[in-house]
Structures are given as C-alpha cells and as structure tokens.
Amino acid sequence: MEDPWQEAYDFAVEVARGAGAVIRKAAESEIKVSTKSSTVDLVTKTDERVEKIIIGSLKEQFGEGTHCFIGEESVANGESCNLTDKPTWIIDPVDGTTNFVHGFPFVAVSIAFAVNKQLEFGVIYSCLEDKMYRARRGKGAFCDDEPLAVSDVADIHKSIIISEHGTDRSPEKVKKIFSTMQKILCIPVHGLRGSGTAATNMCLVASGAVEAFFEIGIHCWDIAAGAVIVKEAGGVLLDVDGGPFDLMSRRMVSANNETIARRIIKEIEIFDSERDDAPVQKKKK
Numbered sequence: 001m002e003d004p005w006q007e008a009y010d011f012a013v014e015v016a017r018g019a020g021a022v023i024r025k026a027a028e029s030e031i032k033v034s035t036k037s038s039t040v041d042l043v044t045k046t047d048e049r050v051e052k053i054i055i056g057s058l059k060e061q062f063g064e065g066t067h068c069f070i071g072e073e074s075v076a077n078g079e080s081c082n083l084t085d086k087p088t089w090i091i092d093p094v095d096g097t098t099n100f101v102h103g104f105p106f107v108a109v110s111i112a113f114a115v116n117k118q119l120e121f122g123v124i125y126s127c128l129e130d131k132m133y134r135a136r137r138g139k140g141a142f143c144d145d146e147p148l149a150v151s152d153v154a155d156i157h158k159s160i161i162i163s164e165h166g167t168d169r170s171p172e173k174v175k176k177i178f179s180t181m182q183k184i185l186c187i188p189v190h191g192l193r194g195s196g197t198a199a200t201n202m203c204l205v206a207s208g209a210v211e212a213f214f215e216i217g218i219h220c221w222d223i224a225a226g227a228v229i230v231k232e233a234g235g236v237l238l239d240v241d242g243g244p245f246d247l248m249s250r251r252m253v254s255a256n257n258e259t260i261a262r263r264i265i266k267e268i269e270i271f272d273s274e275r276d277d278a279p280v281q282k283k284k285k
C-alpha cells in the first residue's frame, strides 16, 4: 500500500532545517523582544517570521485549503486552535524563545503532523546544536540517522527528571510548581534539569539522557512533535493525573517507562491551565 505521509515527513525535515538556519542567522543580530500573556512570555519578529516561512512552504507544497495549521504565533494572533480530523500541521517555530533572546543554546523548531486527530510524525530541529530529531508513527525515532531509545532506568532514585516553571508567575502557581519540584528532588532523584524548551526536553527523554519530563502550562505546539519522538523511542506519555495523554490539555508527563511516570505523578501538585481548544470567546488573554 502506498505510504501517504512519507513525502510530507521528508519535506517537514527539510523545512525544519531551513527554519533553523533562519533562526541561527537572526541570533547574530540584535533581537527585538515583545511579550504575550505575561511580561516574561517573550516573542520576537523571528518567531513570527519563521512561522510564516514554515506555513508558507507547507501551503506551497500541499496546496492552500487542503491542510490545516495550528501555529503558536498564529494562535497568539487570534487564529483558532482546534484539532479536527483534517490533516493538520502543529508548529512551534521557535521553541525556547527566551533562550533565543538570551543566547542560551537550546532553541528548537518543532513541526508535528496529525490526521484524524492521530499524530503521524514529529520533527524537532535543535538548531543551535544542529541536531535533527524525528519520528514517524510505527517507524522508530532518530537523531540525525542514529536510532533513539529511552533510558532503561526503573528506579526513580537513579533518575534525572526535567521540568520547567513556564511563564505564569502567579504566586499560587509558582508555589505549586516549586513544591512539586522540591518533593521530586527529595525522593531523592539524581537531579532536576530543564533546557527551557519542551521540545528539546522531550528529545532528551527519547535519547535516554533523562528519565522524564513533565510540565503544566505547555501548549500543543510545544509537545506534539516530541510526543511522537518519545513514543517511537519506547517511552510513555500520560496526563499529570495519571489518565491518558491529552494533546490539548496543556499538561503532560513523558517518561522512559510507566513506573517512573507514575512515581512522578504521585508528587505533582496540579493546577488549572485552560485547554488549548477552549472556546476562543471564553479564553483569558
């Protein structure tokens, strides 16, 4: 049977690599910074420009109107964020915008593709490291051409766990985030880390460098590509309450195995985070 999405997958890798080159070039000049949901939720002209380049390339390749697009900056500018059964590209043009602004060396282009609400493939280009992570559903995960496999650690005491504090600085949420991190650190685990980009964090899980990454407050575009890469590297994805992974819920645990995932879930202090697909008119800015 003809493979319907191989051409799209190969093209996505090409587009991600080209987008990464634009980001690297932009990093050489002064970066003008604006903000979105809070004073620490940064966005730059490069985020917007790179998203336009990616979506423009995909529309040119696959035709206007045949595919749908969910892009971080398009949604920030009012476009809807509803995943339908139609072929849909889920794009974070610059994952790790704060890192990009500061020159902290983890910045990723994240491109995922879903059909009938099922993620078919994910591509994450860590452009300052020049590492191309990619995976197709059922066909394994790779970094460049090296196969990826999650860590085989099952003892939480021998793990490194990644989490992020996000951009919400409300005291009650910050308190829960750090109380969760404190409880996990004092299990004890070997260490806590964070790259500043969800996509890169998920690639670190898939490559076996860490055992798990969890976060409440991320968006579908941060994690869609990483979800395919972690799964295809042998990892697991769950909701922070132990239920099934829900791409639009703005929360998730990705881990090398269920033992580690469920041990972390015991410590997570959950707080509300409005779904990505919440009706726009009700969405808080």
Ligand SMILES: O=P([O-])([O-])O[C@@H]1[C@@H](O)[C@H](O)[C@@H](O)[C@H](O)[C@@H]1O
Pocket: 072, 092, 094, 095, 096, 097, 098, 164, 165, 166, 167, 196, 197, 198, 199, 215, 218, 222
């Ligand atoms: O905004 P962005 O750099 O694309 O995405 C980032 C996420 O990848 C990260 O996990 C989160 O903690 C940051 O707050 C930010 O949302």
Ligand SMILES: [Mg+2]
Pocket: 092, 094, 095, 096, 198, 221, 222
């Ligand atoms: Mg992001």
